[in-house]
Structures are given as C-alpha cells and as structure tokens.
Amino acid sequence: MKKIAAVILTNPAGELLLYLRDNKPGLPFPHHWDLFGGHVEPGETVEAALLREVREELGIELSAYRFFRKYEVRGDEEATPNDKYIFHAEIDQPQQALTLYEGERLHYFRPEEIGSLRFANILGRVVADFLREYDPARPPALRPQGVHHIAIIASDYARSRAFYTQVLGCTLLQETYREARQSWKGDLAIAGQYQIELFSFPGAPPRPSYPEAQGLRHLALAVADIEEGVAQVKAHGVTVEPIRVDEGTGKRFAFFADPDGLPIELYEG
Numbered sequence: 541m542k543k544i545a546a547v548i549l550t551n552p553a554g555e556l557l558l559y560l561r562d563n564k565p566g567l568p569f570p571h572h573w574d575l576f577g578g579h580v581e582p583g584e585t586v587e588a589a590l591l592r593e594v595r596e597e598l599g600i601e602l603s604a605y606r607f608f609r610k611y612e613v614r615g616d617e618e619a620t621p622n623d624k625y626i627f628h629a630e631i632d633q634p635q636q637a638l639t640l641y642e643g644e645r646l647h648y649f650r651p652e653e654i655g656s657l658r659f660a661n662i663l664g665r666v667v668a669d670f671l672r673e674y675d676p677a678r679p680p681a682l683r684p685q686g687v688h689h690i691a692i693i694a695s696d697y698a699r700s701r702a703f704y705t706q707v708l709g710c711t712l713l714q715e716t717y718r719e720a721r722q723s724w725k726g727d728l729a730i731a732g733q734y735q736i737e738l739f740s741f742p743g744a745p746p747r748p749s750y751p752e753a754q755g756l757r758h759l760a761l762a763v764a765d766i767e768e769g770v771a772q773v774k775a776h777g778v779t780v781e782p783i784r785v786d787e788g789t790g791k792r793f794a795f796f797a798d799p800d801g802l803p804i805e806l807y808e809g
Contacts, residue, residue, distance in 0.1 A: 542622040545590040546577030547605060548667065550630050554676030555648040556667065557631070559597070561660060562644050569660035574643070575626075575667075586625045597642045605629035608670060613662055626666055628674075689737050690759060692802065697724045697740035699799050704728055704738060707776045708761070708804075730761070749801040758795070758803035766792045766808045773806070780806075 549557040563570040576597050580589040594602055611624040640646045649657070651671050659667065694700035704710045710728040717724055721741070728736040747753075763769035770780050773796055780796040791808040798804055 542620055543580035543586060543589075544577060544622050544624045545580055545586045545593060545627070546575040546624060546663075547590055547594060547602070547627040547629050548575060548608065548670050550628070550674070550676070551648060552630065552632055552676070553648075554674075555650055556654065557635075557638075557646060557648050558657070559640055559643040559646040562642075571644070571658070572660040573657045573663075574660045575663055580625075590625075590627055597640070598646075599639050599641060600631065600633065602629050602631075609666075611662060611666060624662070624666070626670070628670065687735070689735055691737045691739060692759075692798075693739045693741055693744050695744070695746065695800050697726075697738070700738055701726055703799050704736065707773060707778060710736060746800065749797065749803055758805050760793075760805040760807050762809040763806050764809050766794065766806060769806045770794050 551557065557576075558573045559576065561567065561569055561572050561574050576594050577590060578593040578597075580586055584592075590605070591602055594600060605627045606629075608626045608628045611626065613624055614621050635646065635648055638646060651674070654667055654671065657664070692700070701712070705712055705728070708730075710730055711732070713727040713729050713734060715724065715726045723742075724738075724740040726738040727734055728738055730736065766783055770783060773780055778796050780794050783792050783794045785792050786807075793805055793807045795803055795805050
C-alpha cells in the first residue's frame with residue numbers, strides 16, 4: 541500500500557500554514573489547498589519522508605513534530621489508495637520569510653477560515669479532525685529519545701539475577717550493593733543495550749500480576765523465531781503459555797513469568 545507522510549504546520553498564533561497546488565495539466569486537485577508532505581519512498585521511514593518532503597517543498601528543517609493520526613484512503617477519495625500518516629509541527633517563521641518550492645503560493649489561515657477552503661482529496665476532513673483537538677495554548681509534548689531503562693524489584697535478588705542472565709540471556713554490566721538502603725542493583729543489557737535495572741529492597745510488598753491490574757503490564761522481548769525462543773525458555777523449566785497471534789499485526793507471541801510473577805512476552809520480530 542502506498543504511504544503518504546504529511547504535516548499540519550501551525551505558528552504560535554494558532555494559524556495553519558497551507559499551500560495552493562499548481563494548475564498544471566494532469567495534476568490532480570489543481571488549485572486546491574494542501575498540506576506539506578508526499579510519498580514515502582521504498583526503504584524510507586515515514587518520519588524520514590516527512591522531513592525530506594518539508595525540506596524539499598519549504599526549505600526548512602523540522603526540529604520537533606508529533607504524530608497525529610493515520611488515515612486509510614480507499615475508494616473514490618483519491619486516484620490511488622494510500623495510507624496517510626499525518627503529523628503536527630509548530631514553526632515560528634513569518635510567511636514572508638518562507639520560500640515555497642512546489643506549488644503556487646502559501647498562506648497562514650486562522651482556524652475559522654479553514655471551512656471555506658477547497659482541499660485536495662480527504663485533507664479537509666483531516667484538518668477538521670485536527671482542529672477539533674487542537675489547543676494552541678497547550679504546552680508542547682515531551683519528545684523522549686527513547687526508553688532508557690526498566691526497573692524491576694525482586695523478592696530474591698540472586699534468583700532473579702540468575703533468571704534474567706541465564707534464562708533470558710541478559711548481560712550483567714555492573715552490580716552495586718548500596719549499604720544505606722540494604723539494596724542490590726544490577727544493570728542488565730539486552731542485545732548489548734543497557735535496558736533493565738534489577739533491584740532488591742528489604743520488605744518490598746509483592747505487586748499483583750493476576751488478575752489483570754492497572755499500571756505497567758508486562759515486559760516484551762523481540763525474538764526472530766518464536767518457536768525457538770519458547771523452546772529455549774522451556775528448556776530452563778519455565779512454563780510458557782501457548783503461542784498466540786496478534787490480530788492487529790499478524791505476529792505471534794507467547795507469555796511466561798519471571799520468578800516474582802512479572803509477565804514477560806516473547807514477540808515475533
């Protein structure tokens with residue numbers, strides 16, 4: 541399925557930056573207003589395509605952006621069915637400081653002006669959906685670089701350390717005993733990356749895993765071969781639930797638990 545990456549650009553005043561498509565022969569939706577963006581090329585991520593298209597069409601680099609929504613475009617809405625990945629970003633450049641490299645002209649519109657515009661394909665609905673949720677006064681969302689680590693508290697530190705290193709194959713990077721807290725801390729790596737901190741704390745109460753409880757649910761580990769992964773875990777005497785299929789992705793997965801009952805999932809990569 542063809543993929544499209546596009547961005548809704550706003551300025552600090554809450555106005556939306558759009559561009560007017562050319563009126564060239566054969567160009568679909570001539571003289572309709574459009575978002576900045578375009579096709580995702582083979583081997584390119586949606587995010588990389590977004591940054592490239594904005595650079596090519598507007599000559600700017602997006603330093604921050606957030607995903608808004610995915611739209612599956614089918615039927616007569618466009619000539620070619622596609623999946624549209626819509627993002628939002630705020631820029632502070634005035635209109636006169638921007639150069640349009642594709643299209644006829646660009647313009648900042650106030651939200652109340654949007655309803656009178658002719659949009660290409662389904663973008664009128666996309667922008668209307670965005671405006672129903674958009675609040676210019678809302679502070680920008682945090683954009684983490686990734687998950688730094690997951691902390692796990694063990695009832696029996698030595699037993700859990702053996703489980704995570706010998707059963708799951710984590711690498712113990714370093715280990716520290718903190719006398720003041722009577723607490724062990726082990727830094728564990730998965731596939732060479734520091735991702736788990738294993739702790740012991742005296743008198744720490746158990747946290748229920750079953751029945752389902754609120755809060756953090758489980759730790760999921762990606763494996764290339766689900767059958768092989770399950771077999772390797774079972775070889776250590778660990779009970780593993782039957783392999784199931786994720787209906788959303790078609791990938792297979794299976795659950796088991798660590799020594800304190802924390803659910804761990806093997807997910808087919």
